[in-house]
Amino acid sequence: MNLNLEKIKRAQENIKNVARRTPLFYSSTFAKETGYNIYLKCENKQKTGAFKIRGAYNKIASLTEDEKKRGVIASSAGNHAQGVAYAATAFGIKSTVVMPDTAPQAKVKATKGYGAQVIQYGEVYDECYCKAIEVQRQTGATFIHPFNDEEVMAGQGTIGIEILEDLPEVDAIIVPIGGGGLISGVAVAAKTIKPSIKIIGVQPSIIASSKASFEQGKIVTLPGVKSLADGISVKAPGDLAFEYIKNYVDDIVTVSEDDIAYGIFCLMERSKLVAEGAGAAAIAALLSNKVEIQGKNVVALISGGNIDIAAVSKIIDRELIILGRRIRFVVELQDKVGQLGQLVTNVVSMGANVVKVRQDNNWNEKGLDYANVLFEIEVQTREHAQKVIDTLREKGYNLEIVG
Known part of the structure; x- marks a missing residue:
């Protein structure tokens, strides 16, 4: 385990001219509803619409010249795809990304727009991963893992540094969790700076592989299911990431598909923020009372905003009827x-x-x-x-x- 604050600070230096320092702002509306002082860390305002560019760019920046020459390949439900495509193009490197057939077209189109060749395969991320490994063996391209890589985790961990710099009095950070790369980086950074802070992961209840693994103390693999939070719908956490999860994460909670849809709706209506399913998971957990924290100052990490406009329309219609x-x-x-x-x-x-x-x-x-x-x-x-x-x-x- 080599991920530490020093490595995350090096990542911060690597990405400082590329990744945006995203806003962190207080939400009085959500504070009244939850009883906590709620702050939103808006990675949906990041370049490519999600936090993934931080880790992807840091990883590609760390490649050797030989690895860069061979090009890069990645598997992704969408946001890592865009981060890899953007970073690879910035370095003048050829990139290929395998995405699910079910990936939102907004994400597919954006990935192509950033310069990557896109191969669509399978229904869920894990099927894409297997296909990407197959292509990698055929082409010799360098594989850029979306979460199970310390350079990627270090890039994501820069979010933790930013939160502590902007809000030193923060008591807890609520983080969407799928494979574990984001929460690992954020947890290592935040807990090194402030050991008392609580780090809580949120995953869809229909594919809560990280929660099951966390509770059993070993990696648990579940059947692939597509959640509204497609970015955190993975069969199992990464083995490397899981070591950091065990050591740095305090708890993992789950949210239903209805909770996620309501979170998306509330972020739009009350905070004027567009969030995808994974991006709304943290606020969904708070609004559905899935999180119990001793302190008052809570940051909900809005990890991304890449959602199809057609899905937004369906969610609005559905929530208006339910409400x-x-x-x-x-x-x-x-x-x-x-x-x-x-x-x-x-x-x-x-x-x-x-x-x-x-x-x-x-x-x-x-x-x-x-x-x-x-x-x-x-x-x-x-x-x-x-x-x-x-x-x-x-x-x-x-x-x-x-x-």
């Missing part, structure tokens, strides 16, 4: 001129926003003089929704809530 802020109902109307317009006026006058209206003139059991009209409306709160429904019924409208 009762978007509702659907069917109203029976007489098929007369002005009836539909009057209903729309009534809805809007109560402060609701009409999202969708669909009128079906042919299928009311009372005959052709009546129509069923499907409404989808947005409201401010669940209570507001109930008030709209109650008022419409008081006005004589026959309506039924639908899913």
Whole structure:
């Protein structure tokens, strides 16, 4: 085990002209909801949209001239891919990245844009890794591991230094964990500077390989499953990273897919931050009360923001419905001129926003003089929704809530 603060500081020097020093800011909204003083470390504002450029650039900077000449290859669910592509191009090195068939197209397109050749293979990261090793053997390219490499960990550990420099009074850092490279680097840096600090990892409950390994004290391999937090969906932590996890990490908790989606939604609505699933894992753990900390000052590491806009749209729609802020109902109307317009006026006058209206003139059991009209409306709160429904019924409208 050779990862230490000195090595992380050398990485900080290596990447200082490339990686951004990302903002750390206090969130009064999340503080009120959780009871902690919540600070957000925004690696979603990093170049390439995620923290991975730190480790990838530091690793490539450390390669010998012979290794650089042979080019580099990596496997990645998306963010490491972009970091490797960016760093390799900066050094004038050929790069190839194997990504899952299911990788968000935003990440695939960006990786190609940074100069890498992309091979898409498999459903989850671990299948990509096997394919990348196969290609590496055929080409002789230098493999850049996304997490199980001390130079990569050192690059990621620069985040820990930045947090302690900006907030010396921090009591705990909540870190997304998959293979373990990020949390290893952050933990070594932070605990060396401030031994009392708590480092807590967060992983999706449907593929909590690092948590199972942490609890059993040995590496546990689980079946590959794709989580909304694709960046931390790995079958097993790295063996090298796991040694640092055992020695430096205080706890690992899990979050559900619903927790992750809610975290993404809340970061957008309340903090105006776009985060991918892995990037929202830390705040998801805090919002779902999965973390218990003695101290008050807590940093949630928002590790990345590379999420498909189509997924964002689905999450917003879903959360609005779950929260009762978007509702659907069917109203029976007489098929007369002005009836539909009057209903729309009534809805809007109560402060609701009409999202969708669909009128079906042919299928009311009372005959052709009546129509069923499907409404989808947005409201401010669940209570507001109930008030709209109650008022419409008081006005004589026959309506039924639908899913």
